[in-house]
Amino acid sequence: MSRIHDMGGLHGFGPLEIESDEPAFHHEWEARVFAINRFLLRAGWYTLDEFRDALEQMPPAEYLEASYYERWLFALESLIRRKGVLDVPGR
């Protein structure tokens, strides 16, 4: 059974939107999400596979509604909770 993230070959998503300026991030919070994920991955809180799996756990309807970094935020919140990142006194 494939989940919604398995998009190869799906129909109906329309033409590409190619931006002329292609900013890396469209909102400040997106850069923050990227940075938090990079930080926690490098600190060993979870692996890239776990992050990918967390993204893929997003309910299909929400996944389709969400922007790229909203999906990341969902995965971050879920992993931070599951891994007890906030429970452990750091350093």
Place this chain on the structure above:
Amino acid sequence: MSHVHEASGSAANRVKTLVGALEDAHVLTERELDASIEAFLSRAQPANGGRIVARAWVDPEFRRRLLADGNAAVAELGIDLAHWAPVKLRVVANEPGRHNLIVCTLCSCYPLALLGPSPAWYKSNAYRSRAVRDPRGVLAEFGTQLGDDVEITVWDSTAEVRYLVLPQRPAGTKRATEDALAALVTRNGLIGTALV
């Protein structure tokens, strides 16, 4: 942990709450986050991809090594591939009659360290779904037309394997220096949505 509310409020507010909670738990500081993103943006540049391609154009032995073992060849140039996890790099060469295109249908895997941050279209539902089914249609939207006799191979990235296209060296560049050649290489050329 009680102050992490999933899927409530705007994304900006949720992120603010999250950063606050991570700071309170002494996991990280805002300063470390800023430093992390700056470190990433300063090192991950399409110029890295350009350097690799230019070297392969001028040095057939390097080209052979690059196609055989991307990681080892890139390390020769002192470029660090690992951005947050070790990945295997596979370089695929365009040739007369043969074109390569890269996608990540499952999400957004991409050789960030060699290409810089990926553009929004690479991560879009439209690109992910269509690149494998209608690569010619996708290329046309980039203004890239290939003859019917050109075979297109689409490479679907994974968390473990990242692809990089080695474009064909443009005609009329016999006398160009390696640096000048590197400057000709575009990010889209390295993904395969454009020719160089």
